[in-house]
Structures are given as C-alpha cells and as structure tokens.
Amino acid sequence: MTITIDHLKVEYHNGGELLTILDIPFWHVKKGEQISISGPSGSGKSTLLHIIAGLLQPNKGSVQVCGQELTQLGEVKRDRFRAKSIGYIFQNFNLLQGFTALENVLLGMTFSAEKPHRQAAIDLLKEMGLDNRLKHYPSQMSIGEQQRVAIARALVKKPDIILADEPTGSLDPLHTGSVIVKLRQACEEQGCTLIIVSHEKEVVSAFEKQVCFLELNRAFAEKEGAA
Ligand code: ADP
Helix, strand or coil: CCEEEEEEEEEEEECCEEEEEEEEEEEEECCCCEEEEECCCCCCHHHHHHHHCCCCCCCEEEEEECCEEHHHCCHHHHHHHHHHHEEEECCCCCCCCCCCHHHHHHHCCCCCCCCCCHHHHHHHHHHCCCHHHCCCCHHHCCHHHHHHHHHHHHHHCCCCEEEEECCCCCCCHHHHHHHHHHHHHHHHHHCCEEEEECCCHHHHCCCCEEEEHHHHCHHHHHHHHHC
C-alpha cells in the first residue's frame, strides 16, 4: 500500500522553546516498495515510523497511508487501522511476558483481517529458526530469539505495511543476514511494503532503495547546519 506524506511537521514545546523534530516537505512510498532508512540517532526516524503507524499525530501536514488520511482519524480508528494494516517491529520487541513465543505470535493476529491461524504461526516461528522455542516465555529466550518472535508476530497477520525499527539490532551477524532475507521474501510474497530503520551497513545495503534520513528530514539538516 502507498504512503504519502505532505508538509509534515512534528514539534514539541520544551521549556518555552519550540523544537521541530520532523519537517518533511514530501515523501511518497509505492505499494510493495522495500526501503531502508539510515541516519544519526535522535534525527527523528522512530518518530516518523510512529506517525506512519498512527501512534502519533503530527502538528501539521497530511499523512495518507493505505488510502486513509490518518490526521483525520481519532485514536480509536487509528488503533483499528494499525491492527489491520500495520506490522510494527519495535526496537524493544514489546512481547507480552506472560505469553509463550507461539501465543505472542497468535496475538499478532488478534484484531487483524486474518483469523488466528495456529499452523501459520508455527510455520513462521520455524522459518525464524525457533522450532524448539514455541513454548518458551520471553524471559526464557535470548534477546535475539525474542527479536525473531517479534518479527514473526508482525509478519503473521499479513499486514499491508511492515515498519521495522532496528529489527536486527540485537542479532548476531549470522542471524542478521538470514532474518533480513526472510523479512524481504515474506513482504515480497505478501505484496507488503517494507520500511526498515537501521544503522547497520549490512542491513542498509541489502536494499536497492536507501533513504538518507538527513536528506528527507529538513528539521534535522537545519539543526545540524546551525550547530
Ligand atoms: P531516532 O529514532 O532517529 O533516534 P527519535 O525519533 O527517537 O530519533 O527522536 C527524535 C527526537 O525527538 C529526539 O531528539 C528526542 O529527544 C525528541 N523527542 C521525542 N519525544 C519527545 C517529547 N515527547 N518531547 C520532546 N522531545 C521529544
């Protein structure tokens, strides 16, 4: 599904000072595109993903995702839109501690268009190399294993768009390459758009379309210039 951002601004008032975090004049992502975004820490990459997922509302501008103008939707409708259309892989995974790996992946299908499908969840966990971790709780898994569960949870509901915030940040080099290949393959098969934020060269260069965030976000470029 497409994403179109127009005259987007995200600002915070901090101790009387107005801080512009995002200033993106225009950005369009085509259906099924796979894009990596790289840029310095604090430049607003996660904020942009939050805006596309409808987790945060901008101060100004238009954000059209899958044909929906997100700035016109209230919180409840944005929650429903996200449950149906977006697979979000968070930096800190956001796994539910009281549920096993398999249950966490099944929960990924709750409220989505897909009916919870146990075998599909098992198959995805197996693809992620977690065959023998299905009944493990997050506290019983390594950080890298938890991250692969989070990736399976995002993929299983067959979303229109996957937003991945440093999805391989906790993986060893052996798993990084294979997880990116699997993520890209799954998105291609499902016709799903993929946007991945990463600081790892190996990850960024795996994508034909690479966005340098400092070129996209005028706010940070201006701040850097002024410093
Ligand atoms: P990145 O993902 O590129 O590391 P973030 O999107 O996490 O960057 O953060 C961008 C900037 O927004 C940071 O400088 C952060 O301090 C600032 N920021 C985030 N939330 C708030 C807030 N509620 N109030 C003020 N500044 C914030």
